[in-house]
Amino acid sequence: MTQPIPDQYRVFGNPIKQSRSPDIHHIFASKSQQIINYQKQLVDIDGFANAVADLIDQGGKGANVTAPFKEQALALADELTERASLAGAVNTLTFKEGKILGDNTDGEGLVQDLIINKVLLKQRRILLLGAGGAARGVLLPLLAQGPSAIVIANRTVSKAKDLCQHFNDERLSACSFAETTGQEFDLIINATSASLAGDLPPIPTSIINSKVVCYDMAYGKNETQFLQWAREQGAVDVIDGLGMLVGQAAVSFAIWRGVTPQVQPVIKKLRAALK
Missing domain, CATH: 3.40.50.720 (NAD(P)-binding Rossmann-like Domain)
Structure with missing residues (x-):
């Protein structure tokens, strides 16, 4: 039986070495039976639009965007959600029917983490x-x-x-x-x-x-x-931003895959890795 080809995703940034996004998304995928390949990619400061175009050409389904490209991602998107438009920055791109859709999941990631922490x-x-x-x-x-x-x-x-x-x-x-x-x-x-x-x-x-x-x-x-x-x-009650990081990733994952992943096991795993 042939293995299904995984859907391609990236996180673009400069620097990008520190990014935990591939770990987070691969855990989400394995727990929800989704077949994806998510990699981090270092992009030249003036190479963001080309990197996105290359990913689309390769059949990529979406990308996360980190510093310093969130404003460039906003400008590149054909359509924006209200929260991305008001935020003036995009951290989640979805490639659908020849269009680039821009969203910003940071705020929702924060809110979800506060709710989980019963704030x-x-x-x-x-x-x-x-x-x-x-x-x-x-x-x-x-x-x-x-x-x-x-x-x-x-x-x-x-x-x-x-x-x-x-x-x-x-x-x-x-x-x-x-x-x-x-x-x-x-x-x-x-x-x-x-x-x-x-x-x-x-x-x-x-x-x-x-x-x-x-x-x-x-x-x-x-x-x-x-x-x-x-x-x-x-x-x-003091809370750091690790849950926000995982939370914003979970919102991106749900946008792309139509599945809302569990965040707590991932936060626990990352916390242990940090220690």
């Missing part, structure tokens, strides 16, 4: 640290969960204000990091790149207490600087 979002006050691409990518799915307010704090307040205008939702407001003093939050999400450099966003210690859930989009072998610091200030 309540409805009627809650959320502080989002940072106003770059990571923050912009998660705002629409967060707003869809019905929070009472999302405060976007950023070093450059005008960037946070621009985000509020872009999403045009009365629950959004902007301030500097220092202006969060005296405010109360149920959830603080670090969407800055500070943790990647081993730094902290300059927020006041007074806004952290035992009831505040602290979430960092970054993850690593050990707890990130932000989560360690939050614990020292009395936070009890």
